Amino acid sequence: MSMSTRNQGVYLRFFVHENRQHHGKLLYEWLLEQAKDMDIPRGMVFRTIADFGRRKVMHEQHFFELAGESTVRVDFLVTDEERDQLLQLVDAEMLNLPYTLSPVEYGVTRGDH
DSSP: OOOOEEEEEEEEEEEEETTTEETTEEEHHHHHHHHHHHTOOOOOEEEOOEEEOOTEEEEEOOTTTTTTHHHHEEEEEEOOOHHHHHHHHHHHHTTTOOOOEEEEEEEEEOOOO
């Protein structure tokens, strides 16, 4: 039986509108690029199927609907230092972004392949 290497970190998740832009780019792409430039090892973007926010307006993706109204999640698995860097950058850029933080244990299993 192989064991994985375990690390402690933080799961940092931003919520942004799919079509929101910053510096001429989609905001989620800009966030990923900034994290990559900070040598953060991985970032992911997920599109929601349905959601509502603090204004209680429901948004749902339908097959024929135009994209852009949905919320996307931009997720990073980071150290405390990387979390602070990303949050400071977002603040310095005057971006008003909802986010969540969760402590997490993560690793990679050592399989045969």
